[in-house]
Amino acid sequence: MSQWLNKVISDARGVDDFLAPMRQQSLNKLETDGWPHARSEEWRFTPLSSLKERVSNESSLDTSYNVPQIDGLESIDIVFVDGVLRTDISKLSLPHGLNLCAINNASTDMQDEISRLFGQVKPSRHVFGLVNDALCEQGVYISLDDNCEVDTPLRIINIAAQDCDAHTRALVNLGENSQLKVIEHGFGSQASFTTAFAEYMIGKEAKLEHYRFAFFTGAAKQVGGSHFSLQERANLNSTFVSYGSELSRVDVDIIHAGQHANAKMNAIYLLAEGELFDMHSTIEHAVPNGTTQENARGIIGDKARAVFSGRIHIHRDAQKTLAELNNRNLLLSRRAMINTKPELEIYADDVQCAHGATVAEIEEKALYYLMSRSIPRSKALVMLNFGFVQELVNAISNEPIKQWLLPMLSERFANMEVK
């Protein structure tokens, strides 16, 4: 057992609210499962030693914080600092049909809705998800009425500002034929440990444009996930962008629960120095006629390490499924590492499926050619090697987000160590 987990379990026993029945289930599982053993497949390439004996401090509330602006983007911001909601939700002016409430401040009606969604999309896959289930009292519930279109993106901001443990949750419910844009924007560089999970129920014919930016670096450890359930003819377009830290992991689940749903997911990771980033994605085609396209692309420099596990599971009844998964990696140094595992599990016979993973290194000849024409090394590297990542940024339909990401990512790349 781990000292940290023992403390978490004893804290969780003290949590008593309307979610208690769900929390208890996760707590029981935590107590049974205990700390993952060293050979656990979930954590095979992602060491948890920095957490096992972690001593967690209490957060203090007087920290000041800055919310990074995205030029040209008008968004409705919901800010958590060290796991504490700092936005007065009651003072937000919300578009018609959009409802927001803090999980720990929900009316009885809202409590019912929250209970119906909580833990329904996110699988109880691993210890930190269970910890979040059992312990997380801070979070936000977002629901959008049927047939409502909201153009202004909602931005859920998670700031890890000081050395404490913090847990947040977002539950998002899109009514039938509605449209919403949600940005999960997390960052921090101070020693800390956060978990942040979001569950999305995308109603019939509804459309979600989703972003998750996991900009945790240095000693800011985060384990989190975004989990989506798609009802009939629902549409998901999602982009993940991540840096790496001592421990940064994102789990993604896309569940085709209704027929003719369409999911598109792109993921970018740029890792420098000794950073670690781990993405586990699972696509569940439970019903026929679903479409999924997933592209994950990463650049790994210096002695950084990426872990990618991409699973597509096509159930027996899920005929006429179209699913593609591709993972491309570029290693910038001999010590950089990627553990990539595309995984296809197909039980239906009339499906179209493709998956693949590639790992490439710097093309020295091309680099020399560009430099022999006066182009400085860093610029040449960007020209040669940034293209495959830039392609995914260019695919982002939201112009301000694209313009914000491009220079930021190309600068991060240009500063990465090539050895």
Added chain:
Amino acid sequence: MLNIKNLHARVEDKTIIQGLNLEVNPGEVHAIMGPNGAGKSTLGYVLSGREGYEVEQGEVSLNGNDLFEMEIEERASNGLFLAFQYPVEIPGVSNMEFMKESVNATREHRGEEPLSATEFLKQAKEACKQVQLPLDFLKRGVNEGFSGGEKKRNEIMQMILLKPSLCILDESDSGLDIDALKVVANGVNSQRDSARSFIVITHYQRLLDFIKPDFVHILANGKIVKSGDASLALKVENEGYAFLGKEFEEVSA
């Protein structure tokens, strides 16, 4: 312009250049000929700074600056241009984007403003026409799917745009038919002036009918064993390298 003194260089653990001396003054055209394996291409790579080509001893100055103190891109910005024998293909980077970065990096080094998009396009189109490449080659990936001859012409186009002070042409004639050869030669000749110098590396005298050299050097076993005027190239064409002595008969055979 370029002054090479007692250059020794190796690739991996094999010394290829073994005591090479050469002085190139502004406006001069020097041809370097020699049997296979003499070190002709190696010389071009060593001067341009390619990784894996290690200088063991000797000095090289370019326009008064120590060449070996400079990075690859600095050598280029300081006027050194190597037209490659086998230009690399770079899918994903357009010829246009590549040349624009290249021209503007050179201009920046000289303290000049970057060219406007329109001005650059105008110059690029002119250079393209001069080497008789269709304009859509500007939009294609660098050398991507180009024929051997198109790659060579693309090199000359870059040279025309970059206006270097020292151009090293590494077998720019190899694999070209007579028409393509003339295009390359005309491109080179259009750039000749009293300030710009050329080192033309070639196996065949044929190119030198079109690009008249001031000097011809024979490179063998890593050093220059004979220098002369254009007539030396004709002698090589007629007699092979046997006249250099017994040891070269085998190499040239």
